Amino acid sequence: ITQDDGPFITKLSASKENPDLIFAVGGLGIYRSTNFGSIWLNRKINTNWAVDNTVTSSHRVEVSQANGNIVWAGGGMAKEFGLQMQVSVDEGLTFKTVSEYSLVAMNAYISGLSTHPNEDSTAYVLFSLSSYPKVLRTKNLGKSWEDLSGFGTDKVSSNGFPDVIVYTLLVHPEDT
Numbered sequence: 001i002t003q004d005d006g007p008f009i010t011k012l013s014a015s016k017e018n019p020d021l022i023f024a025v026g027g028l029g030i031y032r033s034t035n036f037g038s039i040w041l042n043r044k045i046n047t048n049w050a051v052d053n054t055v056t057s058s059h060r061v062e063v064s065q066a067n068g069n070i071v072w073a074g075g076g077m078a079k080e081f082g083l084q085m086q087v088s089v090d091e092g093l094t095f096k097t098v099s100e101y102s103l104v105a106m107n108a109y110i111s112g113l114s115t116h117p118n119e120d121s122t123a124y125v126l127f128s129l130s131s132y133p134k135v136l137r138t139k140n141l142g143k144s145w146e147d148l149s150g151f152g153t154d155k156v157s158s159n160g161f162p163d164v165i166v167y168t169l170l171v172h173p174e175d176t
Contacts, residue, residue: 006031007057015068015091023061023071023092027053030061030073032092045095048084050075058109063092067120070141071095072113077106077125077136085110085125087142098142103153104132111166117173124148128165131155135166 006026015021024031029045050059059075071092076083077100086095100106112126125136125145134149149166150159157163 007055007059010057011060011062013061013063013071015063016065017068018091021063021068021091023063023073025055025059025061025073027055029095030071030092043088043092043095045073045086047086047097048079048082049086051078051082056109058111060110060113061092062113062115062123064115064120064123065117066115066122070115070120072115072123074110074113074125076109077101078108080105081107083109085142087123089141098138099144101133101136101145101147103147106132106136108132112168114169114171116171116176118176124169126166126169128167130163134161134164135169 010025013023020036022033030043031040032043033040061073064070069091071088074085079100084097087098088095108129110125111128114124116122121141122139127134133147133151136145137148138145149161150157
């Protein structure tokens with residue numbers, strides 16, 4: 001990995017099934033190592049990975065807690081600006097673009113990315129836009145998304161979720 005190939009501060013993620021398999025965010029896609037970082041190989045993401053070829057500290061990579069074959073990556077949900085979330089089902093060898101949230105255009109960098117401990121097709125993309133959805137969930141590998149924070153198309157949450165910055169989400173493994 002070269003210093004000018006990714007964000008100054010990058011996110012790392014590892015597979016719990018295969019602890020030697022680790023990932024880092026890079027300028028052209030994801031870096032993948034099968035030997036805990038001794039050798040890194042770039043897995044290019046050619047479709048909507050970065051705006052103007054610039055990767056930011058908002059870009060994330062996250063291995064599914066429930067299935068180490070599934071790897072999520074991306075920096076935002078702003079297709080018209082060149083950002084889309086990506087998913088891999090082959091341990092990060094290839095990635096495909098997932099659908100956008102359909103109720104409102106998020107057009108923003110993400111503030112977090114999480115996975116479900118027991119449901120391998122479930123992931124959460126987190127946002128920090130004022131008066132917009134904060135927690136989007138997919139249960140089908142990104143084919144569709146739902147807003148858990150209750151903002152939907154309104155400027156106020158219908159379920160009392162505060163209009164705050166959301167960086168992380170944890171799902172309790174025994175009481176999901």
